[in-house]
Amino acid sequence: MSPTPQELSVATDSLRTESGTWTHQSDEMSAVKLKIEGLEFSRIEGGIFQAIVGPHTTLVEKMAALTDQAAKRFDEVAATLNICAATYEAEDLAGKHRIDNLW
DSSP states (O other): OOOOHHHHHHHHHHHHHHHHHHHHHHHHHHHHHHHHHTTOOOHHHHTTOHHHHHHHHHHHHHHHHHHHHHHHHHHHHHHHHHHHHHHHHHHHHHTHHHHHTOO
8 A cells, every 4th residue: 555645745754854954964064074173283383292283183184084074974865865755756656656566
């Protein structure tokens, strides 16, 4: 039995809401990346603490790269959820689920 239009709408709306959450978290990760990049300091700023400048710079670069990767993956999850919602709607409009007896 195929879903009612209301059931399909609830399912696809839920996917799109979840997609929005992932998009928002991607934006948050991008903001974190900018904050992390702002933590970098030069050898002059390091002053007498020269021993930590190199490791600190390495840490900042690594964390910035990881948050950038996270933001990109979060956007990919959001896009996939939107594709799923659109696919469900298209298949329902085409009657595919009734034909394939998937519901």
